[in-house]
Amino acid sequence: MKTHLFAVMLLAASGASVPAKADTLDTIKQRGTVACGVSQGVAGFSAPDDAGKWHGFDIDFCRAVAAAALGDADKVSYVPLSTKERFTALQSGTVDLLSRQTTWTLSRDAGIGIHFVGTAYYDGQGFMVRKDLNVDSALKLSGATVCAEQGTTTEQNTADYFSANKLQYEPVVVDSAEGIIKAFDSGRCDVYTTDASALYAQRLKLANPDAYVVLPEIISKEPLGPAVRQSDDKWFNIVRWTLFALLEAEELGITQANAEAGLTSANPAVKRFLGADGDNGKQLGLDPRFAYDIVSKVGNYGEIFERNLGQSSALKIDRGINKLWNAGGLMYAPPLR
Numbered sequence: 001m002k003t004h005l006f007a008v009m010l011l012a013a014s015g016a017s018v019p020a021k022a023d024t025l026d027t028i029k030q031r032g033t034v035a036c037g038v039s040q041g042v043a044g045f046s047a048p049d050d051a052g053k054w055h056g057f058d059i060d061f062c063r064a065v066a067a068a069a070l071g072d073a074d075k076v077s078y079v080p081l082s083t084k085e086r087f088t089a090l091q092s093g094t095v096d097l098l099s100r101q102t103t104w105t106l107s108r109d110a111g112i113g114i115h116f117v118g119t120a121y122y123d124g125q126g127f128m129v130r131k132d133l134n135v136d137s138a139l140k141l142s143g144a145t146v147c148a149e150q151g152t153t154t155e156q157n158t159a160d161y162f163s164a165n166k167l168q169y170e171p172v173v174v175d176s177a178e179g180i181i182k183a184f185d186s187g188r189c190d191v192y193t194t195d196a197s198a199l200y201a202q203r204l205k206l207a208n209p210d211a212y213v214v215l216p217e218i219i220s221k222e223p224l225g226p227a228v229r230q231s232d233d234k235w236f237n238i239v240r241w242t243l244f245a246l247l248e249a250e251e252l253g254i255t256q257a258n259a260e261a262g263l264t265s266a267n268p269a270v271k272r273f274l275g276a277d278g279d280n281g282k283q284l285g286l287d288p289r290f291a292y293d294i295v296s297k298v299g300n301y302g303e304i305f306e307r308n309l310g311q312s313s314a315l316k317i318d319r320g321i322n323k324l325w326n327a328g329g330l331m332y333a334p335p336l337r
Contacts, residue, residue, distance in 0.1 A: 024096055024228070024235035025285060028069055033077045036062035037095035040080040042177065043201040044308050044315045045101055054078045057308040058099040061120060061226060061243070064298045065097060068242045068290045073297040082176060083151045090114055090229055097239060098227040101198060103153050108227075117240035119225045122321050122330055124218035125157050126196035128203060131213050133190065138217040142167040147189035150175045154194050157220045181205050195222050200315045238284050245291045247333035248273060249300035251324055256303060259296040273336055280336055291336065301331065 028034055038046035038058055046056040063073035079095050090098045091113050102108075103123075104116040127138045127146075135141065138161070146162075148154045150173045162169045172189045174180045177198070184192045185206050192199065196218060203209045226243065228236050249255075252270055254262050263276040271277045275289035282288065298304065302324075309317045323329025 024232045025069060025238065028096060032070070033075045034062065034066045034069060034097060035077050035079055035095045036065070037079050037081045037086055037089050037098040037100055038062065039100050040082060040176070040178070042101060042198055043204050044197070044313055044317075045201065046078070046099070055308070057121065057304060058101065060298055060304045060308065061099045061246075062097065064246060064294045064304075065099075065226075065239055065242050067293040067297045068238060068245070068284075068286055071287060071293050073293075083149055084175070087112055087114065090227060093229070096228070096235070101195065101224050102227060103195075104223045104225050104227075105153065113230050114227045115230050115236055116225045116227045117236060118243045119223040119330075120243060121197065121224040123195040123197050123222040123224050125154055125193060125220040125222060126199055126218055127215045128184075128192045128199045128212055129190060129215065131211055136215070138215050138219070139165060139167070141169065141191055143169070144190040145170045145172055145188070146191040146193055147172045147174055147180045147183050148193050149173075149177055149180060152194070153220070153222070158193055161219045177202065195224070197224075197309065197315075197317060200317055204314060234285055238286065241284060241336070242294060244333035244336060245273075245294050246298075246301040246304065247324065247331050248336050249291065249295045250302040251326065251333065254295050254300060256296060256299040259292055263292065278337075 038054065041047040044056055046054060046058040048054050062076045062078070066076045067073040079089065081089050081100060086098055086100055086102065089095050104119060108114065109116050127141065129135050146158060146169050148158055148171065155173065158171065172183060174183055180192060181202055183189055192202070196214060199214050203212050206212060226239055228239050252273060254270060254273065259274065262270045262274050265271050268277065274292040275281060279288045281290040284290065287293065305319060305322065306312050309315050310319060319329070321330045323331060325332040
């Protein structure tokens with residue numbers, strides 16, 4: 001203790017100073033936008049339309065964070081990032097938030113200076129093949145050439161699966177999702193493997209989507225979630241509770257259409273959640289009605305899922321385990337109080 005105290009006194013006497021930790025929320029307020037790292041284009045998750053406007057599940061989460069932090073869901077600058085760039089961009093401060101189909105793992109959460117705020121989508125690795133291969137199970141893929149994206153958990157999962165099932169395969173590692181689509185469509189590989197949700201999205205880019213099928217096997221746990229830099233607990237809490245607010249709003253039955261009416265609801269839980277009573281926002285350094293801003297401008301979790309990934313979307317992915325806990329799924333928010 002004495003040695004440590006002496007070192008601090010010596011540092012002060014020398015005129016040196018310890019750099020203060022950057023406050024991400026203050027930086028965002030000064031800038032006027034949330035810098036959000038997204039994919040370079042995955043249908044349903046994050047992709048620009050012909051007019052250059054971004055849409056998708058991950059995009060809507062960025063918008064929800066902007067609504068919470070700035071009161072305006074449109075105050076987002078989207079930064080398209082490759083798989084190799086995504087963590088460096090977050091670590092360096094190029095982006096404030098990574099909302100880009102990224103799997104939460106121990107090594108990423110504890111080893112590279114970032115924190116995952118929670119799971120926004122429970123996914124798992126799958127396989128896609130041409131229908132004319134007449135293969136109905138991944139267990140029949142022995143001898144196949146398999147395309148996977150470089151620098152992802154997909155590579156190791158694939159090796160583990162084929163080894164455990166005593167299957168031979170030839171890996172074809174490509175450095176981008178777009179590169180894989182080209183390789184797969186041209187016949188360079190027999191199988192495309194990545195998260196199942198991404199397979200449904202990527203299939204839409206193929207010349208004849210109906211000629212391909214996603215096999216039933218799911219070979220891994222892929223909890224996909226937003227991430228922030230370490231050492232800013234205030235910002236971490238804001239992004240985490242934005243996710244929880246989306247889930248809680250769905251559970252309470254609060255939608256984009258009825259959020260305004262909810263401010264005068266007879267249900268005290270609804271009024272408290274929306275900030276008409278109490279001040280949950282104060283603990284986060286946000287406006288009392290931050291949750292109202294999120295839902296009124298973006299919608300609840302179920303609405304975001306349905307329009308981007310569900311039956312109202314081109315992907316038509318079954319919600320499955322991404323349903324709320326009280327509907328047979330895994331999605332669950334701690335109490336917002």
